[in-house]
Amino acid sequence: MESEVSQCRVEEALGIVVGKWKPVIILYLLHEGTKRFSELKRSMPGITQKMLTKQLRELEEEDIIKRVVYPQVPPKVEYSMTDYGRTLSPILEAMHEWGTNHVIHKQTIKVVEKEA
Amino acid sequence: MESEVSQCRVEEALGIVVGKWKPVIILYLLHEGTKRFSELKRSMPGITQKMLTKQLRELEEEDIIKRVVYPQVPPKVEYSMTDYGRTLSPILEAMHEWGTNHVIHKQTIKVVEKEA
């Protein structure tokens, strides 16, 4: 039983959460519950339709979010977290907290460097 | 005080941890302590010298790891986690755990799909 670095499963979690938009999508759905495609798009200024669709499909593929299509015209599609997807919450929250602190920490480093 | 998605600081943490090699480097240094450049390289088959150097420089820049150069020839350079860098540990461990479980979960989904 050696400590093999190659058995690292961090990338499994990372692969789901990384990207410019995925954490935003997940946190939004975690906090706001069920949302329509158009609501997601409006809440993420700068994202293209193609990008949003792609990210949502990938998250759905991994069973993180649920996609419900209502047979209407114009179409209505709702997205929400799955129970399984919600298990990501502690990780996301921890990263959010760490990230918030890191912004401050970076400024502290710079000050220390200037003094030195 | 509205829940603005754009204030999301997850990316701050994510930016440090993502990449093909960074989680591996961090976990290795967390578990094994101080390591020389050549030891890191040997423990990560497939990484090029350029990549390893680049990742290490970026982690050093963010105050996650410490770089100590010994004025010798041939050169000796040691890398280790900073105290601050060690604060990433819970996040990495959580992701590792989640990732390990996710590998199993994906198989479960496939089985359920086949049955349906």
Added chain:
DNA sequence: TGCTATAGTATCCGAAAAGATACCATAGGA
């Protein structure tokens, strides 16, 4: 004299991710 080990740099290349843009179907309303 030439070879090795160490910790790098410098360039170039290909693949992958992200973005811009245009297009589609159709119910309901003006």
Added chain:
DNA sequence: TCCTATGGTATCTTTTCGGATACTATAGCA
């Protein structure tokens, strides 16, 4: 009759990431 809203797809271009390869310096050793 034409326009709008919705939730997409299909292409093309740009940007970024990662990798291959070659090059560097120099102490010590045979």
